[in-house]
Amino acid sequence: MVDPKGLASTASTDADAIDELRAQWHRERPDMDAASLDAMALVGRIKRADHLLSKGMKPIFAEHGLEFPEFDVLATLRRVGAPHELTAGGLLKSAMVTSGAITNRLDKLERKGLIxxxxxxxDRRAIRVRLTEAGRELVDRAVVDHVANEERMLGALSAEERGALDGALRRLLVSLGDTHLG
Amino acid sequence: MVDPKGLASTASTDADAIDELRAQWHRERPDMDAASLDAMALVGRIKRADHLLSKGMKPIFAEHGLEFPEFDVLATLRRVGAPHELTAGGLLKSAMVTSGAITNRLDKLERKGLIxxxxxxxDRRAIRVRLTEAGRELVDRAVVDHVANEERMLGALSAEERGALDGALRRLLVSLGDTHLG
DNA sequence: GTCAAGTATCTCAACATTGAGAGATTGGGT
DNA sequence: ACCCAATCTCTCAATGTTGAGATACTTGAC
Incomplete structure (x- = not known):
């Protein structure tokens, strides 16, 4: 078992699944240098964190009769402010999905009477999507439980750790060109 | 526009899409406290980072005739070492997907002659999944391009930033119980 | 030994997404 | 005025995942 971070003497740093993965690659492909393995580990951690956090969100959305894709649309419309309206194209860019996915999400939400x-x-090519009163009430309720749940899942990190994580991720996102919602 | 991190005077910190999102929520729901908004922003950044990184990986896998789910299985078998063999259950836990998804992935890879x-x-309930020679050769080639691409995508971060990000993510993952691959 | 509970894999329907493409509309250049 | 490229939304087949259930086998308690 390698100790890539040189932290063996730091009792507070426990190993996670990705440390195991990195050690396996190091054993099997000793030709890959440390920087490569570090990059692989970092990307892997981002993926696994997203996966676990997403999984942890599902039950909260379910309590409100929603799934993440639906909540995502409702929340986007909610946070732009009254009259809580956007074109389908505006929603599409914010959600980072394709047009077919947005059509599908809107069909579902329309059937439920939420938009x-x-x-x-x-512009007669475009449509305007608008929260209904029921939709606004639902998302206003759901978002409170949702953020409380997110805070809970991040509970193990101190304010300093969260700040460091957040800052580094922002720099990464900026470097990847993720500078605008729409 | 709020300045949640108090970094307005730090010219090196650019805003990303999530800063925009946070500002919108702050304006529309001033009742949500800063800690809630910070949690929402951090989780959002992890999700967006994963999304953008995953998108950036696709072309590299495509060059080798693979998609991520297939590469994931091949890489898992490769890194456990000779004879590059695991049960379907072992693969399932490592990939964090359900059994139906693994069956599907194995069907595809078997048709291609890679496993x-x-x-x-x-144990006659279990099956053993094993890399073929073609599978081992393919994954050994693909992984080199893949990690080079990952390094490229992380290129904007200094070694220190990567270390801080990685360390904080590890602590988060450990707190979420992600301590073993299998 | 027998039986119940647990485990390993596969099947299958439901669902969300992608990616290509169609149809309608807009807008700039000529 | 006219055209052509660009834009906006929807359609649809293909793909991958989930989640429930079926089947076969194993294990431990009795």
């Missing part, structure tokens, strides 16, 4: 579609008065 | 399924001699 309405109306023609865009200034 | 073989044989009965487990010591």
């Amino acid at each position: 309405e579609r109306r023609p865009d008065p200034s | 073989e399924r044989r009965p487990d001699p010591s």
Whole structure:
């Protein structure tokens, strides 16, 4: 078992699944240098963290009769402010999915009466998607439970650790060009 | 526009899409406290980082005729070492997907001649999945390009930043119980 | 030994997404 | 005015995943 971070004497640093993965690659492919393995480990940790956090969110959304894709649309409409309206294209870019996925999400939400579609008065190719009263009430309730759950899942990290993590991720995102929602 | 990190005077810190999202929520729901918004932002950054990194990996896998799910299985078998063999259950736990997904992945890889399924001699419920020679050669080639690409995508971060990010993510993962691959 | 509970894999329907493409509309250049 | 490229949304087949259930086998308690 390698100790890539040189922290064997630091009792507070426990190993995670990715340390195991890195050690396996190091044993099997000793030709890969440390920087490569570190990159692989970091990307792997981001993926696994996303996976576990997403899994932990599901039950909260389910309590409100939603799944993440639906909540994502409702929350996007909610946070742009009254009249809680965007075009399908605006939603698409914010959600980072393709147009087919947005059509599907809107169909589901429309059937539930949480959003309405109306023609865009200034561009007849576009539609305007708007939260219904029921939709606004639901997302306003759901978001409170959702963020409380997120805080709970991050509970093991101190404010300093969260700040460091957040700052480094912001720099990564900026470098990947993720500078705008729409 | 809020400045949640108090870094307005630090010219080197650019805003990303999540800063925009946070500002929108702050304006629309001033009742949500800073810690809640910070948690939402951090989780959002992890999700967006995963999404962008995953998207950036696709073309590399495609160059080798693979998609991520297939590469994931091949890489898991490769890194356990000779004879590059695991049960379907072992693969399932490492990949964090359900049994149906693993069956599907193995079917595809078997059709391509990259893995073989044989009965487990010591447990007749189980199957042993093994890299073929073609599978081992392919994954050994693909992994080199893959990690080079990962390094490239992380290129904007200094070694110190990567270390801080990695360390904080490890602590998060450990706190979420992600301590073993299998 | 027998039986119940647990485990390993596969099957299958439901669902979300992608990616290519169609249809309608817009807008700039000529 | 006209055209052509770009834009906006929807459609649809293909793909991958989940989650429940079926089947076969193993294990431990009695």
